[in-house]
Amino acid sequence: MTATTEGLRDLVSQPGYKHHLVEDLVKSAKKGCALCAFISNVVSRGFYQCEGLESKVEWTLEEMESIFISACCEQDESFHSDGSKVPSITETTLAFGYISKHGRYYSAYENVPVSFLKLTIFADPAAPTNLSLPALTEELALFCAKQPSLSESVRGTQIAEGIKRHLGECLTGHLSTCPSNDSPVLPRRVINVESKENSQGLSLHINSSDEHARYVALSYCWGDPPHPFITTRITLENPSIVDWTLIPATIMDAVLVTRSLGIRYLWVDALCIVQDDEVDKAEEIKRMGAIYKSATITIAAANSPNVNRGFLEDRPVAKISLPTVLPGGTYGALWVGGACPAPLHEPLDTRGWTLQESFLSPRILHYGSTGLIWKCQKKIFEPVLESYGLYTVPPKLQARIPSGIFNVDSLDTVETNHFWGHIQRAYSSRHLRLLEDRFRAIGGIAEEMQRVSNDTYIAGIWKNYIVQGLAWKYNDTIPNHHGVRGPRQSPSWSWLSVYRPVCTRHCLDDGNEPELVSWSVNLADASSPFGHVLGGELELMATIIQSTKLPVETVSAINLELDYDSSDAEVQSTATFVSDDYYYLHLGRSYGRSIGLLLQLLVDGKFVRQGLVTVQDSDNFIWASEDARRVVIRIV
Template sequence: MAKSRPFVGPEWNSKFFVQSDLDSSDSDSESLSNSPANVQADSREKEQRLCSRCSQMFATLDNLRCLTSRDGYKHHTKAELRESAKGGCPFCKEVLCQKRTTAACFDDDEPLESLKFFARREGTKEENLLVLPLIEESFPDIEGYEEFVAYPFEKWKIAGIGCGTSECGYNIRVQCVFTESDNPAAKYVERRSLAANFESSTKMFQAQRWLEDCRLEHPDCPRHLVPKLPTRVIDVGELGNSQSVRLHVRDRDEKAEYVALSYCWGGPQLFTTTISTLEDNIRSLPENKLPKTIQHAILVTRCLGIRYLWVDALCIIQDSYADKISEIANMGAIYKSATVTISAACASGVNVGFLWNRNRWVKKAYQFPFLLPDGKMTTVSLASFDVRTQQLTVEAIDQRAWCFQESLLSPRQLVFGSRELLWNCQTLQNEPIAKSNTAYLYDLRRLPRSVFSPQYADTHTNFERARIWNTIVESYTRRSISRLDDRLLAIEGVAEELAHIWNDTHVFGLMRGTLIRNLSWHIAVLSDHMGYPSIEPVLPIPTTLSFPSWTWVSVDSPVTIVELNVVDAALVSVTDENSTLHGPEIYGSTGKLVLKAKMLSMQDFSEDIFDKLQASISVDREDKMAVNNTSVLLLLGSSDGEGEISLILRRSKDGMFERIGLMINPFESLFKTHLKIVPALVTII
């Protein structure tokens, strides 16, 4: 079956963090829950305990020059490393415990060869439209680098060290070098220690500064505009005055800056705005009784110097159907117009909060003496993990369908993650508010900038627009949603924004202008944590279809959409009266799709034809026997590298058809062998 394309956007963005070698079998190694994913110098690791070869690595000018040379800094042989570890050197023990590293570094046929260390600088590389953080470039490979400079790190900062042997190469293990911001070595060392306290005034001041820089300086971000307020917002009042928090109802055209909150509900909400509590909430909101996540959002909003905060549970009347329909229809605009969105990414529920101390992630590192240009000594820290061993970080918010739309449409985000505070905007992605020792992966693709900056005309082709929408759908359907009848509503805001800039309309989760290219979806085959395909999560469609069979919204599963490079079918018409937010009829709505396309009946082929062709068939229903000799193939088009793409249909009432699956035929074309086939009008419900 066709493979899913990697795609992340402003927060689709797959986030990667540096992680320790989880395969270590050392008896002293920490459990996964305590793995040194992001580390900071531990005062218990005294530099005096280092052996002489370790403690001298950064301590003399000659050794710094060795680190930045092609010859490297000579360390221990394997036997010497064992002796040093037994003697109590914690860093030698760390290297020795990484069995994968020592097995790769040391050749049994060369027992006297020494391990060598080399300074590495920070860089990036682009791969499949992803930007990968790298700490692998050697100093001699830097254009214009001079080996015998007065001080090796004066012009180019050190970001890490690589180690290895001549036989196996010198990047077998690459470890991050970092220090504190107020350390004199910070001028020469790229990365910083991970901050444990998110509530500090320093962190909030840095966040406020990033917000101002973004609004005034970033070329791809919206300018400093004052938006119209949502219908209701929380007036957070003054810092330290819990009596001043209340629900504020917007005057007709009232404008003001406001913050939006994106968070996980984590179940039924105990504190909401209802018809009966509306007036009380307008008078006052008891701040100390609000859920932790909302309390923390109020505090951050005040620290940013902004008066208003939008939170769905309190700003939408939860037991008013009319108000919910009206406000949900505006949610895309609410997040898009917010000055900044607070993303409570790490909080699994509203009662958890996100300003808790991150001490569990502040793990051990090794402190090394470090020579400064003036001859004075300070210390730097060396991480206890390989910086290139990266693992996907999945935050609680990354699982929630509603939050996907909120992240896409937010022009700016303060992301309170499990490890640190990150900044996202249309110019930067996954940038730590304070430079840390954590390397993040980010994606070059995002929503078109014309969504946020109308002065830019959208120039995407039909093919590119289909790719943008299809990858959004793929990412979105991999998230969970508590109410299945919200599945279309929770992506409606994104669809509206894209339809606006493309001068298009959307119907049942597909774009009318690219509808044929949006039809080639199938149930996704997801991989387990080891990368092996899992069993297809095919779920039954309800007996009474809630949505037309031809839309991905009709199945309760993640989907993959095959990219059509050549389109053969043509759209004639599609009924969409009940596919948007206009009332209760959205649930249980139906729509007719009329295509002009070539069709083949499966009864014209032998039962083993698809095995011979090595065709891949994905069914939308739990009953795999639904595809039989009464089924019909409808040619959508073809995909480079995938082959011929056809819908699998079955006959329904009044000469119409229902979709039951998708066929990918990678080799011999079935339709080309039937040259006399004439495109016909087909109605699919």
């Protein structure tokens, strides 16, 4: 394709370069060709636009016969001093097409095959960018390729100016989605990155008079202990003993970014919370949601697994080298850079605390493994500068908290159920070092959601959506990054009581669903209603049936998903839970199935949740039987 002038000529022609029969493409990929592997991986997961049709058609790799690659060329007179027009392959225009059994399919671009993935072609910096090839008119022309660096920088003057441009646009132009408070109240402690107290220009600043100023917040991974560079009661009272030359790389990189933006203050939890003072820690944890929400911008050190790693190193461009013939018959290389999906699982995405830091931050500088991305409520995922990565954004990364949280005049409706389901899936698989963090690490999100939603938060679930709140189950489709292990916490009805990835089963009211009568939550700190929970009780009017009242064939047809880990297949069987102290509670219906809970009766007459059950019960046989009773029960 690129090693000969004929191949390059076909590449820039309207039909494109016939790259491979599909079976040969697959064989080549298996033999180790990076480009063939890249193409075969992508074409097997695409929807294609058929010429003359508005809807897209899904084709599998098996239904394709030949793969074509085409470069849509623009004619740019500025490339040649004599005014001749030169074919120039520009970014984002390398396209794929294919021939299927049903004919050839095209994209919306005239005479350009289906473009389902963007690529960049650029030249080796050590080689000439202008390559000779016969033009379509048989006259000599030049094939011109970009000549960027083969790595991408996330620092420097150009980057800082790009960030400032995005920030200014957000503060003044995104008034319906993003907060415009340009001078928030400072947190109680911040790092002064323009200090005159030492040669490093760093000191801890105490805000004792409600000072207002811009500040940057840092979201990062601590990594494994020990963590010697933290604020303690001793260093707080004797700041002169702090050796700022020992500051970890990730925090130092955040200092450099803050300075480059002309902002004086930086908030970092390790240094702005007294780590050996439990009272101070509890007070600051209650404020953390507000701290990130009020920050001018948050630095997300997404690709850094620990505080000593840093995040400002250059990012290599994902690329595939292709041989080409240079003028004079020598060989050089063209490089193809593929559109890379934004990584779903950066190191930062595995830490529990960083979820609310991300959602409550109105503006984020996301230092990921493939580049620097700007995020705000308006621009959800955009490279700070033109990127060779040509990011595609998975839907999972597009979710943002409702803009009403930030007190803007937004048209967004704040409805807890849908958004909380996203929080549940994203948070439940994340790593937490301390058991008591399970509830409080999303307390800031819960507090803000309650403030604007006319709903009431009850230890992980919402009053207005009690049925959906109880219909959670173990989710084995996502990785589990939990670092904590221990006995199951109370209350059993809350998904936050288990240390497993969870999701909510779709469950519709059917007129027989539970009704919330009352509730109580036992807080570790009464002044922190969204903090650590020691226990709780739900009083429900619900329909229940004792397990011993069900026929054996009905019990065997019930699908049980236990809330706790068990590798024993017998324990997972509903037959194990047939006795006088096991009951089923009806929640609702979903696609012809009945959804319910398995409960265990305790000696005090209260119940504890054991798992979620589903049963194919189109006639509502179980809950319409005379043994089913609608009573008031208490679940702890």
